[in-house]
Amino acid sequence: xxxxxxxxxxxxxxxxxxxxxxxxxxxxxxxxxxxxxxxxxxxxxxxxxxxxxxxxxxxxxxxxxxxxxxxxxxxxxxxxxxxxxxxxxxxxxxxxxxxxxxxxxxxxxxxxxxxxxxxxxxxxxxxxxxxxxxxxxxxxxxxxxxxxxxxxxxxxxxxxxxxxxxxxxxxxxxxxxxxxxxxxxxxxxxxxxxxxxxxxxxxxxxxxxxxxxxxxxxxxxxxxxxxxxxxxxxxxxxxxxxxxxxxxxxxxxxxxxxxxxxxxxxxxxxxxxxxxxxxxxxxxxxxxxxxxxxxxxxxxxxxxxxxxxxxxxxxxxxxxxxxxxxxxxxxxxxxxxxxxxxxxxxxxxxxxxxxxxxx
Amino acid sequence: xxxxxxxxxxxxxxxxxxxxxxxxxxxxxxxxxxxxxxxxxxxxxxxxxxxxxxxxxxxxxxxxxxxxxxxxxxxxxxxxxxxxxxxxxxxxxxxxxxxxxxxxxxxxxxxxxxxxxxxxxxxxxxxxxxxxxxxxxxxxxxxxxxxxxxxxxxxxxxxxxxxxxxxxxxxxxxxxxxxxxxxxxxxxxxxxxxxxxxxxxxxxxxxxxxxxxxxxxxxxxxxxxxxxxxxxxxxxxxxxxxxxxxxxxxxxxxxxxxxxxxxxxxxxxxxxxxxxxxxxxxxxxxxxxxxxxxxxxxxxxxxxx
Numbered sequence: 001x002x003x004x005x006x007x008x009x010x011x012x013x014x015x016x017x018x019x020x021x022x023x024x025x026x027x028x029x030x031x032x033x034x035x036x037x038x039x040x041x042x043x044x045x046x047x048x049x050x051x052x053x054x055x056x057x058x059x060x061x062x063x064x065x066x067x068x069x070x071x072x073x074x075x076x077x078x079x080x081x082x083x084x085x086x087x088x089x090x091x092x093x094x095x096x097x098x099x100x101x102x103x104x105x106x107x108x109x110x111x112x113x114x115x116x117x118x119x120x121x122x123x124x125x126x127x128x129x130x131x132x133x134x135x136x137x138x139x140x141x142x143x144x145x146x147x148x149x150x151x152x153x154x155x156x157x158x159x160x161x162x163x164x165x166x167x168x169x170x171x172x173x174x175x176x177x178x179x180x181x182x183x184x185x186x187x188x189x190x191x192x193x194x195x196x197x198x199x200x201x202x203x204x205x206x207x208x209x210x211x212x213x214x215x216x217x218x219x220x221x222x223x224x225x226x227x228x229x230x231x232x233x234x235x236x237x238x239x240x241x242x243x244x245x246x247x248x249x250x251x252x253x254x255x256x257x258x259x260x261x262x263x264x265x266x267x268x269x270x271x272x273x274x275x276x277x278x279x280x281x282x283x284x285x286x287x288x289x290x291x292x293x294x295x296x297x298x299x300x301x302x303x304x305x306x307x308x309x310x311x312x313x314x315x316x317x318x319x320x321x322x323x324x325x326x327x328x329x330x331x332x333x334x335x336x337x338x339x340x341x342x343x344x345x346x347x348x349x350x351x352x353x354x355x356x357x358x359x
Numbered sequence: 360x361x362x363x364x365x366x367x368x369x370x371x372x373x374x375x376x377x378x379x380x381x382x383x384x385x386x387x388x389x390x391x392x393x394x395x396x397x398x399x400x401x402x403x404x405x406x407x408x409x410x411x412x413x414x415x416x417x418x419x420x421x422x423x424x425x426x427x428x429x430x431x432x433x434x435x436x437x438x439x440x441x442x443x444x445x446x447x448x449x450x451x452x453x454x455x456x457x458x459x460x461x462x463x464x465x466x467x468x469x470x471x472x473x474x475x476x477x478x479x480x481x482x483x484x485x486x487x488x489x490x491x492x493x494x495x496x497x498x499x500x501x502x503x504x505x506x507x508x509x510x511x512x513x514x515x516x517x518x519x520x521x522x523x524x525x526x527x528x529x530x531x532x533x534x535x536x537x538x539x540x541x542x543x544x545x546x547x548x549x550x551x552x553x554x555x556x557x558x559x560x561x562x563x564x565x566x567x568x569x570x571x572x573x574x575x576x577x578x579x580x581x582x583x584x585x586x587x588x589x590x591x592x593x594x595x596x597x598x599x600x601x602x603x604x605x606x607x608x609x610x611x612x613x614x615x616x617x618x619x620x621x622x623x624x625x626x627x628x629x630x631x632x633x634x635x636x637x638x639x640x641x642x643x644x645x646x647x648x649x650x651x652x653x654x655x656x657x658x659x660x661x662x663x664x
Contacts, residue, residue: 006462
């Protein structure tokens with residue numbers, strides 16, 4: 001225990017005083033996340049997209065739709081389920097649901113209730129949407145019967161997750177941060193210390209290799225947790241990005257750290273010198289970073305890359321971070337993400353042990 | 360008496376090259392043994408085999424009474440090691456570096472005590488990367504001394520040190536012996552070996568070609584004194600070798616050495632040659648034969664060539 005803490009402390013000091021390591025592993029990822037989130041956040045000019053689900057069994061619904069002034073907004077017709085899904089995706093700003101009994105109600109002089117679904121997470125769009133809809137309804141009221149308040153608006157908020165660009169980039173860059181913890185925070189220092197014969201010197205002390213590894217991996221897990229903390233702090237203070245599912249989030253941080261630390265040791269095992277280790281590291285780092293859907297959305301990539309995307313561990317890690325931090329709808333179910341990352345951990349750990357080189 | 364180190368028939372080859380070719384030696388408790396040899400003689404390979412950094416092809420090694428390979432950890436806990444190239448973490452301060460290694464041993468000196476042994480107290484807060492070569496060397500020795508060990512391996516501990524630092528380190532190593540600790544030392548400095556070592560073993564081509572106490576070796580190989588002076592040309596060399604009293608003459612990069620049983624007769628003969636204009640030289644020194652002379656005689660080379 002005494003020797004583990006001595007080694008842990010030495011590794012921590014060595015890391016924290018190395019400016020390059022500090023910048024690359026701890027500061028650059030969160031900086032990139034914020035940077036991308038901000039520069040790509042310019043939204044296009046506002047156009048109100050309204051969906052109308054006509055469930056009326058009589059003619060009044062169709063007449064109502066006919067009466068809507070089409071030039072004021074884009075109108076989409078469909079079933080309530082279809083339209084709600086589009087609302088979820090952010091394609092629609094509000095959805096009107098014309099009730100089944102609309103014709104009957106109007107015919108018998110009752111007030112027909114029209115549900116208006118809107119996205120509470122997007123107050124601007126839903127505010128404009130609701131305002132416009134209420135104007136429309138009063139106009140329709142006037143033109144349809146002459147007597148006021150035949151049609152009534154019932155606003156109903158639906159839980160819609162609205163993804164801003166920072167919601168995409170910040171969790172994605174946390175995934176990249178853990179990749180860099182493996183590449184620049186594990187492979188590089190290990191290869192450097194191996195080259196300067198630090199491990200050779202430690203070999204003639206009474207500590208076992210397991211002790212050295214325990215200390216090293218503990219320090220790197222600390223770094224992973226620290227990194228997640230920095231992302232949460234910056235994300236919360238600057239963008240109100242928090243965590244929506246704590247337990248899976250913590251699990252993701254730990255699993256992701258172990259996967260990429262193992263990757264780092266495996267890379268250092270392949271490389272003979274510091275230079276060759278860093279060459280291999282870059283060869284893995286760059287494609288993984290660009291193709292994993294962490295920086296560039298996987299939808300934007302040519303289909304040729306799709307199969308590569310589906311193999312890389314970072315794809316699943318970033319998917320998990322998006323789901324657990326901002327509650328974004330996942331590309332994959334969380335259980336699948338965890339399963340694939342777990343499989344990667346087994347493979348990379350095996351590779352790291354198999355390729356291990358102290359000298 | 361219990362031997363701190365017992366090596367029998369150690370062999371290690373790299374391909375065709377026999378780096379260590381059947382070495383056997385012992386180091387007693389409280390003894391300092393010096394391994395002397397030119398570069399490539401097999402000293403470092405021997406030390407690395409003893410430390411378990413290399414696997415010997417054959418031979419037995421017993422450290423502190425324990426057969427090689429068994430109970431390695433508890434044996435290593437009783438050894439202090441200074442390697443020729445010590446891996447240091449560049450960002451750590453000198454004190455932190457010593458604390459790290461102190462933390463790896465069950466019985467360690469305080470970092471302050473270890474640093475004062477090598478005279479680095481004032482550099483305690485300096486980052487390792489900012490140390491000079493000599494300071495790094497002293498730090499490497501401190502990392503060996505921080506363990507309250509029974510057996511020390513010091514691989515060229517004073518290389519790169521200024522004379523003053525070297526002398527004070529000699530005192531520290533002598534103190535280890537008076538505390539009953541054993542030391543295996545390799546060195547390039549014959550003066551150091553003469554001063555520190557109870558016995559020396561001269562290694563060449565992976566074999567021990569001579570061993571014994573430094574004074575014993577000198578007396579065994581030289582009844583003569585040595586005359587040293589600047590280089591002379593080939594004709595002069597021949598004349599000098601035939602002067603009265605001269606038993607051996609060595610001419611070697613920029614140096615001439617005559618070993619003579621009769622200093623006054625040899626010198627007066629040289630004086631005659633000089634006045635006759637047949638000889639010219641500078642920087643004459645007359646001295647007793649040393650370990651360096653023994654080394655030169657046995658290996659045909661100076662140790663630091």
